[in-house]
Amino acid sequence: MDGTVGPGFHWRDETRSKYRKGYGRWLTFLARSGRLRATVDDPTDRIDPDAIRPYIEELQSQEVGSWTLWGRLAELLAVAQAMAPGKDFKWLQRAVRYQERQVVDRRHKLSRLQPAHHLLDWALNRMRDIIENPPKRDAPGAYRDALMIGILACCPVRLSNLTMIQLDRHLVRQGTVYFLRFAAMEMKTGHPFSAPVSAGLTPYIEHYTSIVRSDLLVGRSSSRLWITRYGEPMNAKAMHLAITRTTERAFGRSINPHLFRDCAATFVALEDPEHIGIVSPLLGHVDPRTSESHYIQANQIVAGRRLRTSVAQARKILRHKTDGRPA
Known part of the structure; x- marks a missing residue:
């Protein structure tokens, strides 16, 4: 050990558990839809726009609330950034911000x-x-x-x-x-x-x-x-x-x-x-x-x-x- 800690070191136990479940849901979706690549150099390579789009569509088809949909993407983003701090996930950040706006808009239903x-x-x-x-x-x-x-x-x-x-x-x-x-x-x-x-x-x-x-x-x-x-x-x-x-x-x-x-x-x-x-x-x-x-x-x-x-x-x-x- 070199004395350094990872980006998720400060997460509370509840937060860590929530992100673990969120990432597990993502892997389950990939496996169920035939998109889970068994061997990859970087696990975050599985997180790409071509897979995120059908993931969102599946959540929408299940009629989850806008808050839940935003939460699923936010959990995945947090895990991705913790696993690969130097990787560019701006496209996923934009998707999370968009869903966050939907939450605010729908509260005025x-x-x-x-x-x-x-x-x-x-x-x-x-x-x-x-x-x-x-x-x-x-x-x-x-x-x-x-x-x-x-x-x-x-x-x-x-x-x-x-x-x-x-x-x-x-x-x-x-x-x-x-x-x-x-x-x-x-x-x-x-x-x-x-x-x-x-x-x-x-x-x-x-x-x-x-x-x-x-x-x-x-x-x-x-x-x-x-x-x-x-x-x-x-x-x-x-x-x-x-x-x-x-x-x-x-x-x-x-x-x-x-x-x-x-x-x-x-x-x-x-x-x-x-x-x-x-x-x-x-x-x-x-x-x-x-x-x-x-x-x-x-x-x-x-x-x-x-x-x-x-x-x-x-x-x-x-x-x-x-x-x-x-x-």
Whole structure:
């Protein structure tokens, strides 16, 4: 020993443990994605932009919060700089600073929230307008994006679940109403999910599945609900972009898919506080002490129906205020 210490010498035990776990997550990602090179002269050679980009995309697809995403990159940067103090990691520093700005921006999410009935009303009006006066450019895509927003307004599932929806498996019609249903293994919570979609969306879902979706498929076949204009199933990244882009045009501020959950919770708190208890089951949050799956699912259905009723009542009042139609 020459009496010198490394850059990580001053780290506390908690910090050292956090960075070790962060670096372990990075190695796990590399191994899982087939990017882990077994032999390298410098372990930090594995940390390059070509690998970081898909790492960020994977974290985003898992719908981790902006704070968590920033933390994963910051942990990796700290380890890289400790392992190779003289190496240039300015590109990674820029990525960390960018994600840090996203954390600050998203903390102001209250300014981007829209009441659930406003979101649903906009979606219904937009789809009606597209049917009556189709835009010259990408009418099927515009209709599809409006329907996404309508479904999220009354059934705010996570982006991963919204992306995986298959006809007659996850989206099932019962009488005059469609239900969204997901098996336990498909849910982040590990519990099955079932909730009704607003009855007002039924004819628009029918129009999408029978006409618009067929136009998007351009002769191809797929069980997935959401289709790109190139006839392929939409992935999470494409859906995230479509939803944020459409909401920004409609409301002046983008509403990312996860924020629809906040919109629903805030709407119930402000417009229907008597039924604030519906928020947890509606969002898939369950009491960890509850293990009866049929009890959880029953609560979700009741919660979904309550939100649907509340939104319908709020929409009637909204229409009465805006155009004088009777509530």
